[in-house]
Amino acid sequence: MEHNKLAIGLLKFLENLKIDSSIGNWNYLGKTTDAFGTPGGSWQGEDGFKFQNNKKTKEYILRSIPSNKSILVIESYQIPGQLYNMQLTNIQVYKNDSDFGQLFESYNLTAGLGRVKKVVVKEMFDRLGFTDNLIFKINNLNPDWKELTKSILDWAPIREEVKNKIKEEINNENMTSPNIKTIDLNGAGLYKISHGSFKANKNKHVIESLKQNNWITIHESTGKGRGDKFKNNLKNGDYVYITLGGDELIGIAKIISNKCEYIPKEIINNEEGWLFREIEMIQEPIKKGAIQLDDTRAIYPSGNTSFFKVKSKDLNEANQLLFVPYFNVEFIDGRNTTPTTSYTNTKYMDSPLNQILFGPPGTGKTYHTINKALSIVEDVIDTDLKKETRFDLTTRFDDLLINDWENPSGQIAFVTFHQSMTYEDFIEGIKPVVTSKNKVIYETLPGIFKNMCTLAKENWLNANSAEEDELSFDDAFNSLKENWEEDKDMKFPMKTEGKEYTIIGFTKSSIQFKKASGSIDHTLSISTLRDYFYDRRKVRTTGVGIYYPAILKKLKSFQPTEFEVKEEKKYVLVIDEINRGNVSQIFGELITLIEEDKRLGNDESLEVTLPYSKESFGVPPNLYIIGTMNTADRSVEALDTALRRRFSFEEMPPDYSLSQLDYTIYNYNASRLLKTINNRIEKLLDKDHTIGHSYFIVEDGKNEVEEILKAFYKNIIPLLQEYFFGDFGKIGLVLGKGFVNKKEWNKNTEAFADFDHESSSDFEERDIYEIIDYRNSNHNYKIGDVEMSFDKAIQLLMKGSIA
Numbered sequence: 001m002e003h004n005k006l007a008i009g010l011l012k013f014l015e016n017l018k019i020d021s022s023i024g025n026w027n028y029l030g031k032t033t034d035a036f037g038t039p040g041g042s043w044q045g046e047d048g049f050k051f052q053n054n055k056k057t058k059e060y061i062l063r064s065i066p067s068n069k070s071i072l073v074i075e076s077y078q079i080p081g082q083l084y085n086m087q088l089t090n091i092q093v094y095k096n097d098s099d100f101g102q103l104f105e106s107y108n109l110t111a112g113l114g115r116v117k118k119v120v121v122k123e124m125f126d127r128l129g130f131t132d133n134l135i136f137k138i139n140n141l142n143p144d145w146k147e148l149t150k151s152i153l154d155w156a157p158i159r160e161e162v163k164n165k166i167k168e169e170i171n172n173e174n175m176t177s178p179n180i181k182t183i184d185l186n187g188a189g190l191y192k193i194s195h196g197s198f199k200a201n202k203n204k205h206v207i208e209s210l211k212q213n214n215w216i217t218i219h220e221s222t223g224k225g226r227g228d229k230f231k232n233n234l235k236n237g238d239y240v241y242i243t244l245g246g247d248e249l250i251g252i253a254k255i256i257s258n259k260c261e262y263i264p265k266e267i268i269n270n271e272e273g274w275l276f277r278e279i280e281m282i283q284e285p286i287k288k289g290a291i292q293l294d295d296t297r298a299i300y301p302s303g304n305t306s307f308f309k310v311k312s313k314d315l316n317e318a319n320q321l322l323f324v325p326y327f328n329v330e331f332i333d334g335r336n337t338t339p340t341t342s343y344t345n346t347k348y349m350d351s352p353l354n355q356i357l358f359g360p361p362g363t364g365k366t367y368h369t370i371n372k373a374l375s376i377v378e379d380v381i382d383t384d385l386k387k388e389t390r391f392d393l394t395t396r397f398d399d400l401l402i403n404d405w406e407n408p409s410g411q412i413a414f415v416t417f418h419q420s421m422t423y424e425d426f427i428e429g430i431k432p433v434v435t436s437k438n439k440v441i442y443e444t445l446p447g448i449f450k451n452m453c454t455l456a457k458e459n460w461l462n463a464n465s466a467e468e469d470e471l472s473f474d475d476a477f478n479s480l481k482e483n484w485e486e487d488k489d490m491k492f493p494m495k496t497e498g499k500e501y502t503i504i505g506f507t508k509s510s511i512q513f514k515k516a517s518g519s520i521d522h523t524l525s526i527s528t529l530r531d532y533f534y535d536r537r538k539v540r541t542t543g544v545g546i547y548y549p550a551i552l553k554k555l556k557s558f559q560p561t562e563f564e565v566k567e568e569k570k571y572v573l574v575i576d577e578i579n580r581g582n583v584s585q586i587f588g589e590l591i592t593l594i595e596e597d598k599r600l601g602n603d604e605s606l607e608v609t610l611p612y613s614k615e616s617f618g619v620p621p622n623l624y625i626i627g628t629m630n631t632a633d634r635s636v637e638a639l640d641t642a643l644r645r646r647f648s649f650e651e652m653p654p655d656y657s658l659s660q661l662d663y664t665i666y667n668y669n670a671s672r673l674l675k676t677i678n679n680r681i682e683k684l685l686d687k688d689h690t691i692g693h694s695y696f697i698v699e700d701g702k703n704e705v706e707e708i709l710k711a712f713y714k715n716i717i718p719l720l721q722e723y724f725f726g727d728f729g730k731i732g733l734v735l736g737k738g739f740v741n742k743k744e745w746n747k748n749t750e751a752f753a754d755f756d757h758e759s760s761s762d763f764e765e766r767d768i769y770e771i772i773d774y775r776n777s778n779h780n781y782k783i784g785d786v787e788m789s790f791d792k793a794i795q796l797l798m799k800g801s802i803a
Contacts, residue, residue, distance in 0.1 A: 024153070083156055121166070193243075194245055318331070415575055456571040568622060579630070
């Protein structure tokens with residue numbers, strides 16, 4: 001059964017339920033407008049269906065998201081809040097074949113503090129005894145809607161318990177317990193060694209022999225020179241953690257000898273070439289079973305490496321993800337790092353990959369993107385950044401901002417969406433380029449999003465796929481271009497003896513080459529070459545694929561001149577005013593690729609072929625997107641549904657508690673003045689059209705009254721005119737008659753010209769208004785006998801007396 005038919009069928013069944021109907025242990029209480037969903041907190045009048053258990057201890061709502069009948073939602077009165085958003089188009093939630101559809105627990109969960117890692121959610125389900133994530137199996141030909149409803153309702157208390165338990169652990173767990181054993185490396189090395197080659201049952205005797213002899217082992221021919229590194233780099237006093245692939249942890253040990261010898265072949269199935277090093281076991285794992293940590297980076301158990309060094313820069317994260325939870329051990333390097341003190345938060349919480357800051361004008365959305373971006377890139381929490389000066393933050397942000405895409409050195413990019421923004425500007429498009437000979441040619445050029453993805457992907461691939469003594473693709477490719485500049489006749493041999501080709505030029509996305517036959521009509525994709533370099537794709541043996549191996553061999557031949565630290569970095573793309581562009585047109589088919597589970601490296605990752613360059617394209621997992629949107633332009637509810645579904649939303653309303661608003665204007669607190677104005681606007685319009693606190697913040701050293709006077713006429717009053725479409729009567733209700741004057745109309749001296757118009761008498765009765773400008777000392781505005789001024793206008797705004 002297709003996902004939309006499942007949702008529509010279930011909703012139709014619920015529509016026909018009679019109040020007080022029983023479904024298993026649940027009673028139907030009828031429809032309700034109660035709602036806890038969407039970023040704005042509204043379901044646009046969409047009814048939900050309310051159920052209560054027989055014991056009257058649990059109440060839940062079932063509903064669908066408006067305009068998207070492929071999403072079912074469970075909401076809880078106990079929390080209260082959303083409990084499970086079942087996006088039926090996601091195969092982790094709903095799988096369908098010709099006979100049956102299956103509804104699953106996806107392990108996607110928030111605990112009121114942000115997104116919780118799936119591994120933590122699954123572990124909690126397992127701990128509570130719910131190891132099977134199948135909620136219901138649906139017969140496509142004869143669906144039992146009553147049983148489906150019962151199964152969903154029965155699952156709700158389970159999910160609620162999981163959510164509450166995780167939240168309790170987040171709030172209460174003290175991960176800096178003195179029971180955690182601290183090991184100071186003090187300059188010694190820390191390595192991963194995997195005996196995954198022997199995890200089959202037939203090799204259990206090998207594992208036992210290694211344990212009895214206190215050995216660790218690796219074959220001398222292990223790829224990428226790891227056999228040599230095991231023999232030569234591992235020193236007496238270094239530490240290793242031993243794992244049986246991603247299946248089982250064995251322990252933490254210390255190398256006790258520089259001697260490296262071969263294991264007698266009779267111990268290892270009569271195989272030769274197995275090296276061993278002597279160890280002293282110092283810590284058994286506290287969790288010895290199957291590893292829930294599904295991180296596939298090289299330093300972790302599930303990573304596809306048999307021997308790999310854990311670098312100092314990775315110690316804190318490795319402590320948080322591996323050593324503390326699985327060994328109750330924390331490694332420090334007295335020379336470089338400090339003990340992990342914030343384990344709990346980083347264990348459970350992930351920064352959202354895609355987030356939007358939304359609110360009315362002047363609430364600091366763009367201002368806060370600097371803090372958000374630095375928090376992600378530098379891997380620190382927002383509250384720590386707030387302790388720093390604004391100058392220091394903006395200086396670091398500017399240093400990380402990419403200004404030169406020819407030689408990008410930063411990690412943050414900034415773009416503003418507008419009505420004219422297109423797919424060709426943001427992703428890629430065909431653009432005119434002027435050559436050095438002043439000729440105009442047309443090339444497929446990348447936009448800022450593709451550039452950012454390429455930059456982040458290169459770093460991600462290099463940090464997780466390359467050895468420390470290998471050049472990154474970008475560095476090797478630059479070396480290739482430098483060699484070619486010196487020798488443009490360099491030859492690249494083909495597999496067929498006697499055949500070779502030459503490079504004739506480079507573009508931003510391709511390599512132009514000349515075949516042995518003299519043809520110059522073909523190019524090699526740099527993006528494809530990068531994937532081949534990092535073994536992400538198998539080199540094709542047909543078409544232009546036969547030309548890649550020679551260049552790959554050349555790239556691999558370049559060696560670093562100095563030691564290079566492989567470090568996975570985080571990259572941030574800030575999209576200001578994201579709601580002003582046509583998002584579906586700008587992102588096109590790539591809107592799906594920004595989802596967390598569709599990112600490169602995930603089980604459900606997706607890549608598409610771009611329409612212009614024909615390159616395979618995916619979004620890397622280390623690229624974060626921060627958008628801002630002005631709710632005065634468009635509310636959250638009016639956003640494109642595809643965009644709303646893929647972003648986390650953080651509201652940024654006016655903040656009346658700011659210390660910068662703790663000053664007085666004519667005996668009125670600035671915060672109170674702002675709140676009074678906004679309360680009136682919200683009554684006349686809504687909270688999306690309030691006034692931001694930034695208009696009331698005065699720089700140090702400036703006169704507060706003068707600055708507020710400017711803000712009223714440059715910002716606040718123009719915004720009100722925009723909000724109320726020039727309805728000065730409503731502006732008067734907000735600011736009072738001290739700012740808005742109802743002008744007198746003298747029918748005798750100011751009458752209309754002599755002209756027949758059917759509505760002329762109506763116009764005669766129409767009220768007209770003017771804004772009093774107190775910047776002009778000659779305004780001559782009086783109320784009664786009182787000569788008005790800005791301070792008296794503020795008094796009237798706050799319903800004070802001017803007598």
